[in-house]
Each structure stands twice: as C-alpha cells, then as structure tokens.
Amino acid sequence: xxxxxxxxxxxxxxxxxxxxxxxxxxxxxxxxxxxxxxxxxxxxxxxxxxxxxxxxxxxxxxxxxxxxxxxxxxxxxxxxxxxxxxxxxxxxxxxxxxxxxxxxxxxxxxxxxxxxxxxxxxxxxxxxxxxxxxxxxxxxxxxxxxxxxxxxxxxxxxxxxxxxxxxxxxxxxxxxxxxxxxxxxxxxxxxxxxxxxxxxxxxxxxxxxxxxxxxxxxxxxxxxxxxxxxxxxxxxxxxxxxxxxxxxxxxxxxxxxxxxxxxxxxxxxxxxxxxxxxxxxxxxxxxxxxxxxxxxxxxxxxxxxxxxxxxxxxxxxxxxxxxxxxxxxxxxxxxxxxxxxxxxxxxxxxxxxxxxxxxxxxxxxxxxxxxxxxxxxxxxxxxxxxxxxxxxxxxxxxxxxxxxxxxxxxxxxxxxxxxxxxxxxxxxxxxxxxxxxxxxxxxxxxxxxxxxxxxxxxxxxxxxxxxxxxxxxxxxxxxxxxxxxxxxxxxxxxxxxxxxxxxxxxxxxxxxxxxxxxxxxxxxxxxxxxxxxxxxxxxxxxxxxxxxxxxxxxxxxxxxxxxxxxxxxxxxxxxxxxxxxxxxxxxxxxxxxxxxxxxxxxxxxxxxxxxxxxxxxxxx
Numbered sequence: 177x178x179x180x181x182x183x184x185x186x187x188x189x190x191x192x193x194x195x196x197x198x199x200x201x202x203x204x205x206x207x208x209x210x211x212x213x214x215x216x217x218x219x220x221x222x223x224x225x226x227x228x229x230x231x232x233x234x235x236x237x238x239x240x241x242x243x244x245x246x247x248x249x250x251x252x253x254x255x256x257x258x259x260x261x262x263x264x265x266x267x268x269x270x271x272x273x274x275x276x277x278x279x280x281x282x283x284x285x286x287x288x289x290x291x292x293x294x295x296x297x298x299x300x301x302x303x304x305x306x307x308x309x310x311x312x313x314x315x316x317x318x319x320x321x322x323x324x325x326x327x328x329x330x331x332x333x334x335x336x337x338x339x340x341x342x343x344x345x346x347x348x349x350x351x352x353x354x355x356x357x358x359x360x361x362x363x364x365x366x367x368x369x370x371x372x373x374x375x376x377x378x379x380x381x382x383x384x385x386x387x388x389x390x391x392x393x394x395x396x397x398x399x400x401x402x403x404x405x406x407x408x409x410x411x412x413x414x415x416x417x418x419x420x421x422x423x424x425x426x427x428x429x430x431x432x433x434x435x436x437x438x439x440x441x442x443x444x445x446x447x448x449x450x451x452x453x454x455x456x457x458x459x460x461x462x463x464x465x466x467x468x469x470x471x472x473x474x475x476x477x478x479x480x481x482x483x484x485x486x487x488x489x490x491x492x493x494x495x496x497x498x499x500x501x502x503x504x505x506x507x508x509x510x511x512x513x514x515x516x517x518x519x520x521x522x523x524x525x526x527x528x529x530x531x532x533x534x535x536x537x538x539x540x541x542x543x544x545x546x547x548x549x550x551x552x553x554x555x556x557x558x559x560x561x562x563x564x565x566x567x568x569x570x571x572x573x574x575x576x577x578x579x580x581x582x583x584x585x586x587x588x589x590x591x592x593x594x595x596x597x598x599x600x601x602x603x604x605x606x607x608x609x610x611x612x613x614x615x616x617x618x619x620x621x622x623x624x625x626x627x628x629x630x631x632x633x634x635x636x637x638x639x640x641x642x643x644x645x646x647x648x649x650x651x652x653x654x655x656x657x658x659x660x661x662x663x664x665x666x667x668x669x670x671x672x673x674x675x676x677x678x679x680x681x682x683x684x685x686x687x688x689x690x691x692x693x694x695x696x697x698x699x700x701x702x703x704x705x706x707x708x709x710x711x712x713x714x715x716x717x718x719x720x721x722x723x724x725x726x727x728x729x730x731x732x733x734x735x736x737x738x739x740x741x742x743x744x745x746x747x748x749x750x751x752x753x754x755x756x757x758x759x760x761x762x763x764x765x766x767x768x769x770x771x772x773x774x775x776x777x778x779x780x781x782x783x784x785x786x787x788x789x790x791x792x793x794x795x796x
Contacts, residue, residue, distance in 0.1 A: 178207045178225060178227050178228055178239070178250075178253075178337075179203030179204070179206030179207045179225070179226035179336075179338070180224070180226075180239075180251065180252045180302070180303060180335075180336065180337050181199035181200060181202075181203060181224040181225075181250070181334075181335065181336040181341040181345075182199075182223045182250060182303055182305075182312075182335050183195060183221070183334055183345065184222075184305070184312050184333040184392050185331060186220060186392040187332070188220060190331060191215055191216075191222040192222070193222070195346075196213045196222045196223070196224040197213060198344040198345060199224050199334075200212075200226050201344070202344040203224075203336065203338060203341050204226055205517070205676055205677075205678065206337060206338070207225070207227040208226075208228065208678045209227050209228055209229040209678075210225075210226070210227035210229070211224075211225070211226055212224070212238055212239050212240055213225075213240075214240040216307055218310075220392050220393075221248070221305040221307075221392075223239075223248060223250045223305065224250065224341075227239060228543070228680065229437070230436055230437065230438055230680055231254070231258075231277055231435065231437055236273060236274035236276065237276035239251060241282065243279065243282035243283065243286070244282075246306060247304050247305070247306055247307070248304070248305045249278060249281060249282055250302065251278045251301075252302065252324075252337050253299045253301060253302070253322040254277060254298050254299060254300070254433075254680070254682070255277040255300060256298050256432035256433055256435060257295075257297040257298070257432055258276075258277035258280040258298075259435070261280050261284060261295060261296075262280050262283075270283040270286075270287065281300075281304075282304065284296070285304055285313065290313070290315075290402065293403070294402065294403065297429075297432060297689075298317060299319075299682070300315070300321075300322050301322040301323060301337065302315060303335060310392065311390065311391050312333065312392075313387065313389055314335065314382065314390075315388075315402070316383070316384055316385070316386060316387070318384060318405075318688050319384055319663060319667065321667050321686065322337075323337055323338065323671060324337065325337075325374070325381055326342075326379075326380055326382065326388070327347045327379050328395075328397055330395060332392075333390045333392065333397065334347060338672075339374070339376060339379055340516075340519065342379060347379065348377075348378070349376060350376060350377040351375060351377070351794060352375050352376055353633060353762075354633050355373065355374070355375045356630075356762065356790055356793075357630050357633055357634075359375075359521050359786060359789075359790065360762070360786045360787070360790060361620040362619060362620065363780070365520060365521055365523060365665045366661060366664065366665055367643075368656075368660050368661035371384070371664075372399075374520065375520045375793065383401075384664055385401055385402060385403040385404065385659075386399055386400060386402065403688070405655060405658065405688075405691065406695065406696075407651045407652065407654075407695055408651075409695075410696055410698065411696045411697065412698070415711075418701055418711060419714055421693060422711060422712075423715055425687065425689055425693055426456070426687075427456060428687070429684045429685075429687035429690055430456050430457065430460065430546075431460060433682040433684050434457075434460060434461075438543040438544060439468075439541055439543060439544070440468055440543070440545065441468050441469040441542040441544070441545055441546070442454050442457055442469075442545060442546040442547070443471055443472070443533060443545060443546070443547045443548065444471065444497060445486075445548070446472070446482030446486045446724070446730075447482070447485070447548070447724070448551075448713065448720075448724060449551040449557070449685070449712075450548040451485075451716075451724050452548070452551075452712065452716055453548055454470055454493065454495065455493065455716070455719055455720055458495065469496045469498060469542055470495055470498070471497070471498050471534075472486050472498070472499045472500075472533065473499065473500055473529040473532060473733075473735070474499045474501055475501060475502075478735075480734045480735075485724055486499070488721050488724060489724070492721055498536055498537075498540055499536075500532045502528060502532045502735065503740075504739070504745065504746055507525060507528050507740060507746070508746060508749060510531070511749075512792065514527070514531055515792040517672045517675070517676040518672045518673075519672070520668075520793070521789035521793060523665075524777035524778065524782060524785060525735050525737045525740060525777055525785070526733050526737075526778075527669045527673065529733065529735045530670065534676070534677045534679045534681075537677070537679050538677040538678060538679050542679070543680060544682060545680070546683075546684060547670065547681050547682070548683075549670060549683050549685070549686070550663060550685035551685045551709070551712065552709075553658040553662060554654060554685065554691050554694045555694060555702050555711065555712055556708050557708050557709045558708070559590045559708070560592060561592075561650065561653065561654070561702075561703065562585050562592035563598050564647055565650045566578045566581060566598065566602075567598055567601055567602040567647070568649045568650050568699055569581065570599065570602040571603060581705075581706060584706025587706060588706045590706065590708070590728055605646050605647055609647070612644040613642050613644050616644070617634075617642055625764055625766075625767045625770075625783070626762070627761050627762060627763060629761050630761070630762055643660075645660070649699060650703070651695060651699065654695070654702075694711075697711070706728075707728065713725050734777045735777060737777040738774040738776050739774070740774070741772065741773075741774030741775070741785070749788065750772045750784045750788060751768070752791070753787045753790075753791035754768055754787055754791075756791040757787055757791055763787070772784050
C-alpha cells in the first residue's frame, strides 16, 4: 500500500525532480516507510513513490522499481495471487530478485501486455513507463479499491494517488460547481453517468476496471475498459451446492488476503459480514503462531449501538477486541483533517467513525485490516433492495410469492417502500427510470436554499449527473450499486481513512470470481423468506450466534449524528459553513436565518452536513 505520482511530458524541462518531491511529500501519509524518485534516461518521464511496507520489507521491494532495463513502475495496492503468478512466469522464463508483488506486475506486463490486468486478483493502481516505446501504461482494479487521478493538457500528463499530489505540482484547484449542486441537493458524491468526473475541473479519476495509455510525443491519451461484470449469466444449482461454492471462493479470497509480512487484524461491526470474516479468519489462524486483533466503533446509550453484538462475537470466538467511541467534540477537532484526507465531500459522519477505527488499529500496531465492504451490494443486504426483488417477482407473474415475501419482510421489520408506483415500475421499468430521474431533477430545482446562479448551471435537463438505471430484475440494481454508483464511493472513504493512518484495508468479498458467481445466482438466493443476504445467512447458520445471523435490524453503519449536530458547538460550525456558501453565491442569504436541523447519518436530506463538507472544500 503506497502513494504514487508522476509527470510525463515531451518537454523534458517539465519533468523536474523538485516537483516530483513535492508530489510525493503531499502523499507522505500513504507511505511512511520510504520514498523514491526517478527520471527516465531521455527525461520524458518522472515517477515518485511513498512506501508502506507490507510484503517484502527489504530494500529489494523499494520503488520506483525497474525491470529488463526497459520498464519502470510505481504501484499502489496488493496483488494477492502474486505467488501463483510468479510460478507461472518463471515457467515462461522470467526471473525475480525480490519477493514483492510489484516485480510480478512488471513481468506480467512484459509477458501479457494489457491483458495482464485479467490475471490480477487484487486492489491496485499502478503506472508503468515503457522507455522503449515511450508510453505510459496505467491500470486500476476492477472495483475501484485503489485510486488514480490525472490531469492532462497540451504540455504534460500528471497523475497521483490523490489530487493533492496534482495540486502540489501546480494544477489549479478549481471546484466543479455542477458536482457541488448535485451533492448538496441529492447527496451524490459521484456522477454515475461519468465516473471520470471529480469535484474539481480538469482533474479526472481513472474509472475502476479501466486502463490508460499516454504517449507524450503525440500528446495522445486513450482510456479503455478491460473488464465488465456479467449480470446476465445466470446458473442453476441446488442451494447446498451454491453455499459450498460460495464458501470455497470466499475462503480462497480470504486466504490470499492473509499474505502479509506485518501484523493484521479485522474490523468488527456487529453485523453478519464482518462477523463472517472474523469467524473464518480465526479458522485459518487457529494453528498458526500469528495472532490477530479486532476493532470496533461503539456508542454506548445510542439506539444503533452495536456493542451487544460485538461482545457476543468476543465471547463466542474468544477474540481480542479494541473499541473507540468518537464524540462530537472529536469530530469538530478532526473535521478539517478528515476533509483534507478525503479531498471530496462525503455523505455523513459515518466516515469519521471509520476514520477513528483505523486510527485505533494503527495505534495498537496493526498495519493490515480485513473489512466487510462489498457484501451488501452483491448479496442484496440493504433493506432498500426488498422492493426491487418484489417488483421482479411480480413482473414474472409470481403474485402469490410476492405477497408472501412482502408480509414476511414486514414481519421482520425490514424497512422498504411499497406503493402503486412499485407495481407501475414492475411492468414499465423504462418509464419508472425516467420518472425517478424527473423526481431527482425536481428535488434539485425545488431546493429552497440554492441560489439562482447555481440553478442556472442546469440549463434545462441536460445535466447528465442525474442517472437512474432501468431495473427489470434485482441484479440490475445490484449491478448499478456495485459497478456504477454506490460501492466505489465507500471504497474511496475506506482508502482515504486507512491511508491517513498508514493502514492497509483488504476486502475478502471483493474477489472478482466470487462476485461474478454471486451475480450468476437467482435472485431468491439473495432475498428469500423475508431475509436479505439469504445465502450468506444459511452458510453461517450454526457457525455464528443466531442473533447475529438472523438479525434484520442491521443497517449501514451509523453513529449518533443527530445528537452531534444538535450540539451547540456543531450548530455554530454549521452556521459558519452556511456563511461561506452564501458568500460564494451557492446558498441564498435567507439560509442564515434558519435553525440548523440535525438528522441521522443516512437521512435523505442531510443538507446541513453537506454544507459543512462543501464549505470545507471551498476553503482548503
């Protein structure tokens, strides 16, 4: 896990070591264990790297790394199957002088070229300069666990793990006001219709599952998608066989993600996903000399506190657990720092709780942390998926089954909406998509606080940032949240929060083969008998406490945000943020007369929280 940056230009005068040093300094938090800089023989490429030592702690694993007197790489992330790949590449005649996965990436690129990306099981963003061809090749993992940002003009191409590396090299920091408009009114932190767009003009994100090639002498940039999750490929198998295959793939993924030369642990939230990871982690390490720790955020007295479930896991598995209890005072003290690391706005204070968990892990000497992200999106874990599942059943004329499922969900207190509009959506999904987009457009133009100047950015309905998928089956909305909008924003928060403390986060659920397998299963393997994540619940039944496996009250992680935002200190902070946005002609002056409104972390209209984030973005 590291921070990477670089400058590529036909003009050698622009590839300067002092600028590379500035870029790597801006990323120092991502790699506290080492620093490296390099300029190519002909001076058209400069690479910078900050190192967090996880695999091969020797200097042989340092970067930028060079190979065959032709390729030079800066690499952020992990290739979990690097041992298997190295064996195959050795058979093909390649040699290795280190035990690092970075060198395996270089050899794989020489052997497979851009096809190497299909062989990697991992989280990664890397850039390889080919001195022979005078071309930069950069790739990003399938789900977007690791970031890569870039800026290009007529003179140069700059890239970095975070945008602050680009700003340190002189790239203008110009907020994109259309993105701000969508964020304030709808809560969007990405443009689902254009994944490359960021909150800053002329700075782009390389989308997940894409690679780019840049040729400086032609000033030619090409971005290509290399992998696509298949949501149509359905298979049929008995439930027991599906459970066995899921467990097999999950265990393979977990085992590879345990490869580390530094201490590791796991997040533990009290829900099924993280508890499953901890259960299998203990199984894998039972006879090993390696010990592990678990880390949680708890809020005693808060109705959504997970302490009781966490302690159940501690007692059942006899594990070592450490907890943190963030407060509103800590949030205020840390907010500017949190915003600095995140760079772009975030939807709620849940991100801060995660930030404190990763800080706790680092403070106790743990560098690698397993986390449960991705399970809810592929296994339909959120309550909101219930109505999409019912719509699929009804569209296939399973009226009796849909009625029964709806009653079971209501008995299990699964919160979801169901009106005549859902019947309309079941039979006319394209019209439903258009109606949802119109509804979101109306939410923008009817926002009471936005100025006329900001509204003028819309120019009718041409702003493509409003995008809703056509949903004919459950897999459609799961695909949208996994690959287009939803999961990647969560991965961004985790990356910035973990890197702020020099911690690496690994996600066992996000193995491409495992995700594709789950998407290939029928919908009733994901939601059935009034329960979301049916397959995983069945697998873990009798392995974990019944109260954890079959609980239906678990929602996305939630701190006591409403209580925090109603505190006098945060109320004052919100007023100051509103004043900044009034001065920037984003909000109307009347907003200063309104009483602030504290809302729970996942409330739809968390406007005051968004004002805080946008004000911080504009002031940085």
